Amino acid sequence: MPLPKIATPTYELVLPSTGKKIKYRPFLVKEEKILILALESEDQKQITEAVKDTLKSCIQTRGVKIDELPTFDIEYIFLNIRGKSVGESVDVIITCPDDEKTTVPVKIYIDEIQVQKEKDHNCDIKLDNSFTLRMKYPSLDQFIETNFSISNFEERVGMEESFKLIASCIDMVFNDEESWAASDCTKKELSQFLDQLDTKQFKEIENFFATMPKLTHTIKVTNPNTNVESEVKLEGITSFFE
Numbered sequence: 001m002p003l004p005k006i007a008t009p010t011y012e013l014v015l016p017s018t019g020k021k022i023k024y025r026p027f028l029v030k031e032e033k034i035l036i037l038a039l040e041s042e043d044q045k046q047i048t049e050a051v052k053d054t055l056k057s058c059i060q061t062r063g064v065k066i067d068e069l070p071t072f073d074i075e076y077i078f079l080n081i082r083g084k085s086v087g088e089s090v091d092v093i094i095t096c097p098d099d100e101k102t103t104v105p106v107k108i109y110i111d112e113i114q115v116q117k118e119k120d121h122n123c124d125i126k127l128d129n130s131f132t133l134r135m136k137y138p139s140l141d142q143f144i145e146t147n148f149s150i151s152n153f154e155e156r157v158g159m160e161e162s163f164k165l166i167a168s169c170i171d172m173v174f175n176d177e178e179s180w181a182a183s184d185c186t187k188k189e190l191s192q193f194l195d196q197l198d199t200k201q202f203k204e205i206e207n208f209f210a211t212m213p214k215l216t217h218t219i220k221v222t223n224p225n226t227n228v229e230s231e232v233k234l235e236g237i238t239s240f241f242e
Contacts, residue, residue, distance in 0.1 A: 010060055013080050016115035016213060017073050017137070022061040024077065026085035027054050047238065051078050052140055070137030072115050075215040075237040083110035090240050096223040097230040104221050113240060118211035123171075125204045127197070135208050136171040166205055167191055215240075 008025045015022060027035070031054045038050035055066050055074060058081050066074070082090070089109045096102040125133040167190040170182040182190060194202070214235050222229045234240065 098228040116216040121211040
């Protein structure tokens, strides 16, 4: 006689980008093994791919295209799946900012971690009196390709890689009379378009990435050696994926 199958509960959450409700289940032991191996590798690309595979298995709502979701949606879904799978809290080690060497353990409850949206964030960037550039958010595949996390964009991505990322996030260019879709352009054409922008216009594009929604949580830590209390902001999935 075969062993019985255990029913897995399902839960709901709201996608930060669209407000759409989706159903999901906790991850299973076989999926946890993959995640643990990725963590042990300490390789950002392997961690991201493990998260992607787990999401595809755990999301129960039909029609959710993981590859097309913005990264902050992916991070938010994963954290909620993790919360229902192995515990509603995560233990992280924080380095105290006042001396930059003392570390303290901190317990963070997953339901307190939210996607933070900046008030001045806008996907439409007015280039001049005529043309507007519309941006779209990086997908998980684009994150894997450029091997960076959005919380330290400028530190980890070189000039060439950042240009590739920016070009891949162009949705369209338009004015009052017509529009040009990035999907109809070659990579070379998009790169040439960026090359013609002035410094001020390019700064506006950089600001799109700097202010885009992020998985964020701010905590207070007290250095046991100096008794100094500091605020520490954690951003991105690897800050909580311990």
